[in-house]
Amino acid sequence: MTNIVDCMIVDLDQSIANDIMPNLGYEIEDFRYHTWRLTNWSSLKNKITSPEFEVGGWRWRILLFPFGNNNSETVSIYLDYSDLKNSSADSDWYSCVQFALVLWNSKDPTFYISHNAHHRFTIEESDWGFHRFYDQSKLFVPSINHTHPLIENDACNITAFVRIIKDPTGVLWHNFENYDSRKMTGYINLNKRGATDYINVELQLLYSIKYFRKAMYQIPTEDDDPVKSIHLAMQKIFYQLQISDTPVETTELTKSFGWNSTTSFIQHDVQENLYTINWLTLALGFKTINSADDTISRLFVGKMKSYIRCVNINYESSRIEDYYDISLKVKGCQTLSDSFMNYIREESCEGDNRYQTESYGLQDAKKGLIFESFPSVLRIQLNRFEYDMQMNAVVKITDRLEYPMEIDLQRYLSPESDRSKPHNYLLHGVIVHQDGLRKSSYHVFLKPERDGKWFKFDDNRVVPITDKEVLGEGVPNAIDSTYMLIYIRESDIDFVLSPILAEDIPKHLQRRLDEEKALYEQKQKEDEECHLYLPIKIVTPDIFECYQGFDLVNFDNRQYPLSNVPLFKVLKSDTYEAFKNMVAHKFEIPTEQIRFRIFVNRQNKTIRPEDPITDDYLGKTMDEIHTTMVPKQNDLKLFLEVAKPINDEVIWFLPTEINSHILVFIKYFNPDAQSLEGLGHLYVKKSGKLDDIIPILCEKKEFPSYTLLKIYEEIKPNMIEEMNPILTFQKSEIQDGDIICFQKALTQKEIQEYTAAGRIHGLPIFYESLFMRIIIYFKPKYLTVDREQKPEFELVLNKQYTYDDIAKHVAAHLNVDPLKLQFTTAHPTTGTHDIIIKRTTTKTLSEMLQNLYSSNLVDLLYYEILDISIVELEDKKFFKV
DSSP: OOOEEEOOOTTSOTTHHHHHSOOOSOOEEEEEEEEEEEOOGGGOOSSEEOOOEEETTEEEEEEEETTOSSOTTEEEEEEEEOOHHHHTTOTTOEEEEEEEEEEEETTEEEEEEEEEEEEEEESSSOEEEEEEEEEGGGTTSOOTTOSSOSSBTTBEEEEEEEEEEOOSSSOTTOOOTTOOHHHHHSOOOBOOOTTOHHHHHHHHHHHHSHHHHHHHHTSOOTTSOTTTOHHHHHHHHHHHHHHOSSOBOOHHHHHHTTOOTTGGGSOOOHHHHHHHHHHHHHHHHHTTTTSTTOHHHHHHOEEEEEEEEESSSSOEEEEEEEESOEEEEOTTOSBHHHHHHHHTOOEEEOGGGOEEETTTEEEOEEEEEEEEEOOSEEEEEEEOEEEETTTTEEEEOOOOOBOOSEEEOGGGBOTTSOOSSOOEEEEEEEEEEEEOSSSEEEEEEEOOSTTSOEEEEETTEEEEEOHHHHHTTTSTTTGGGEEEEEEEEGGGHHHHTOOOOGGGSOHHHHHHHHHHHHHHHHHHHHHHHGGGEEEEEEEOHHHHHHOOSSSSOOSSOTTSOOOOOOEEEEETTSBHHHHHHHHHHHHTOOGGGEEEEEEEEOTTSOEEEEEEEOGGGTTSBHHHHHHHHOTTSSSEEEEEEEOOOBTTBOOOOOHHHHOOEEEEEEEEEETTTTEEEEEEEEEEETTOBHHHHHHHHHHHTTOOTTOOEEEEEEEETTEEEEOOTTSBTTTTTOOTTOEEEEEEOOOHHHHHHHHHTTOOOSHHHHHHHHHHEEEEEEEESSOOSSGGGSOOEEEEEETTOOHHHHHHHHHHHHTSOGGGEEEEEEOTTTOSEEEEOOTTOOOOHHHHTTTOOTTOSSEEEEEEEOSSOHHHHHHSOOOOO
16 A cells, blocks of 8 residues: 655755755745655556645645656656646746756665756646656666665655746746737737848837837828838838737838848848948938938937047147947947947057148147037947958957946037036847857847836747846846947937827828738638639730740740730639630620630640630530640640631631641741731641642732742741741641741842841741840849939840840940949849859850849849949959958
8 A cells, every 4th residue: 555645854954955956046936845755666556646735825746657657667757736726717827936856765865866947837837847757777776875775665755846936027938839929018029031130120129219110100101102112111010010919021121122032031241231220220211301300310310520639739630420320349348338438549649650730740649539419319339240360251259248227428428519418328229149240140129118128029029028138147148249239318218219199100001001901811812712713824816916936925934025915713613614705705705706725835845725625615614624635734725716707607627526627827027027927827738738828828918929938837946947838737747736937038139138237037047036035134233222223124135145235235224334334143042143244254145144043033133333434443453451
């Protein structure tokens, strides 16, 4: 029979808790320990619990699996919260506990096995402990240092040491599953997409400066294009941060920068990050700079004086400039005050380094910087990166720099500065950069309200934090990663953080968001139901007539201009008859006059309409037609064949039934217009010859019947072969959907005239020129605030063009000097600008593009408009300093 006794064993000193449980640095609300004496160990059940004991006002117990919890080779012991019946009504109950469980010999307290842990006990996770507490095989065997085993005479003791830890933030040891930032903090964060977290922290900072947020809301954006307007995107982000319960997307904003989805996943270096952040702040200011209160200047702009002051004469040269942030040294400084003093420290100009004055010659002098004024919001960048000459690389400085919650900056002002109001500043935000230079992450600590709490904005969520964490106290290495501090002048804090009222928010923002939500829900519904629909593209005779390329149309080859082919989404369950009626109504053609042919992908990489869908399929569903006729294609591509009635009767050739005719498409090349023209289609007998249809071809172009023609078959883009007029179509291997091209036969004199004028005179050459055409997408290499100066655009160029040929066409589009253009390829994996193309290269455009980013929809080149000629630039020599 099992004998279980609850008693306190005085031989096990409670001070052992300090040896087996490390000090975690948290305030302890309650500490108690409880010992459970067990006898007849061998007869214990598989799972038993100790009597309950109270710690921190809650009931606890020890949970023991003497023979293991799903593992018979070990003992399993847990601490279990046993007061569930009293806490079941409150699903948010939790208790932060540090505990140790000790299994020891009841006669020798010095012989014990212990394990410690800390855990946030909740209703869902009400027990925590050690699955493999100790090996079963060692329980009854004396150890090397002890003559007794842990379990002696089938008895032992288990003691639970329990510390209830005070949770200053409400999220201590939280697992963040189903965590609700809005509910816990009143704030939400921005979604991190790729490597955009450095933008996110700046957006959160600007959002927290409510005066700036109000100014953003005042910018008129109701008529702005949401794809291009930075200001509208910012307004929407700010508004969603106010009203949403889930992390806010920044995709629309980054698109307004000119970024694509790939750019957002590129890890930018720290210098580029700071440039982008400052550019964002300033760019937003350009539209508010003329506002009545001059938002940017009022918030962020201070004045600084650089000077050189002579020692022996009364002479000083100085210049006062605006600044938006200041960069303070970290290396060699212990405190923020040290960094400020280093910044304004004077340097001596003596000996060979004396200062040359205009009137007094060389003079001993002192030079330095001093602050004339500080802005309402002071941004301090900590210079944590420097160039290491030996490593030839930028390295991170991880020296600890202490900074205060409150600082008086008056001592760093020049004697002549305005001191009419206090210069006491309160810490408002801390931006933290972690890891290395090339692989970085960012988060921000913010105190949005003057008398409020500190929060950490990171990883799509917001959590409360303590002052110690903000200052890096007791958190290893955290302070070493701080790279920007934001202070607010105490006397200005009421206007900087003034409340946002309903009338401050533009009315059109909610309307836009409602419309976008409706569109999103509609798209979501369509996506959910997309498996019910079949996409169908329909090529009409009019589309073919105007098409200038290979095949009948260009469906999806983005190397060439795409054809504007109507797309229909049809229920797979719709019958062919219903579909046919719908299309007839759409194009306003009687149903009996239309028939469809299905485009088929051929082995030679062409796509041609072949088999007709006859009325035998009227009762079939569109899904059945798709599965039967082109099961390997994701969609249906159809050619709309229109028949003209003869004597009010529509008669269709049925080549599939009589197996004697072929449907061919006709193209005409006009050398004067340098273009193709689609002339519809013909039914020809397989046994017929090309000579038989020459009169029809002449008639289509209203040529005299005796006109000499040159006729070719368009086999594939790089294979245009002249046809033998005496062979039958069957021997020429002409089949349904093939394309016959023709032009007038030109005299030698006409050929020479076309050639002299630089014009194409024959179909094979024209098709070769089509094959060499390529669409290039040009993007500015560097974005500027005035983005109209550097647009993005597409040009149709020739693959054989040289650098100068490309420059000539781009210059004509931009209206600039072609010699001031420089081009850069796109990176093969990221799509960002990569290698500068030398003007002197003999490479063709095709060769330049060989390694371009494969997932771009079109080929991409970056361009830059230089201040000097490319000839002069490439003649210069470059070296590192």
